[in-house]
Amino acid sequence: xxxxxxxxxxxxxxxxxxxxxxxxxxxxxxxxxxxxxxxxxxxxxxxxxxxxxxxxxxxxxxxxxxxxxxxxxxxxxxxxxxxxxxxxxxxxxxxxxxxxxxxxxxxxxxxxxxxxxxxxxxxxxxxxxxxxxxxxxxxxxxxxxxxxxxxxxxxxxxxxxxxxxx
Numbered sequence: 001x002x003x004x005x006x007x008x009x010x011x012x013x014x015x016x017x018x019x020x021x022x023x024x025x026x027x028x029x030x031x032x033x034x035x036x037x038x039x040x041x042x043x044x045x046x047x048x049x050x051x052x053x054x055x056x057x058x059x060x061x062x063x064x065x066x067x068x069x070x071x072x073x074x075x076x077x078x079x080x081x082x083x084x085x086x087x088x089x090x091x092x093x094x095x096x097x098x099x100x101x102x103x104x105x106x107x108x109x110x111x112x113x114x115x116x117x118x119x120x121x122x123x124x125x126x127x128x129x130x131x132x133x134x135x136x137x138x139x140x141x142x143x144x145x146x147x148x149x150x151x152x153x154x155x156x157x158x159x160x161x162x163x164x165x166x
Contacts, residue, residue, distance in 0.1 A: 019149075024105075075121075084104060095119075096142050112143070114163075117164070
């Protein structure tokens with residue numbers, strides 16, 4: 001439950017964490033240590049804490065196999081970088097496919113999980129799992145769809161209608 005959720009914020013900098021692999025290893029180590037603390041049932045890392053009134057992050061994208069669209073006309077979606085147990089930790093319900101797991105690593109093909117609002121808006125009537133979206137000219141395979149929901153402690157009407165890529 002939300003009343004049993006602890007968050008913290010920190011920034012990695014300097015030569016010690018100069019590349020992505022070192023940063024991923026650091027976060028994996030932190031999550032593993034936190035998971036072993038008494039009373040902890042799940043732990044995750046995210047770029048942006050949902051519902052923390054942080055500046056949203058978004059990206060323009062295209063769907064592979066569809067006609068190319070100029071950058072200015074490409075759709076845009078909310079984005080967030082998350083670790084594999086993010087949805088387990090915050091309770092995001094899986095609707096199709098799978099969420100991130102140990103097979104998703106810096107050495108595996110890039111993958112994303114989308115929410116239902118994104119699936120309805122972009123893949124209306126199609127199965128999005130297995131499809132590829134291109135963000136910054138980089139391919140990301142859709143591996144799963146989670147239920148659209150508000151992450152806010154006191155959600156406003158329509159909070160669950162924002163499309164998102166994780």
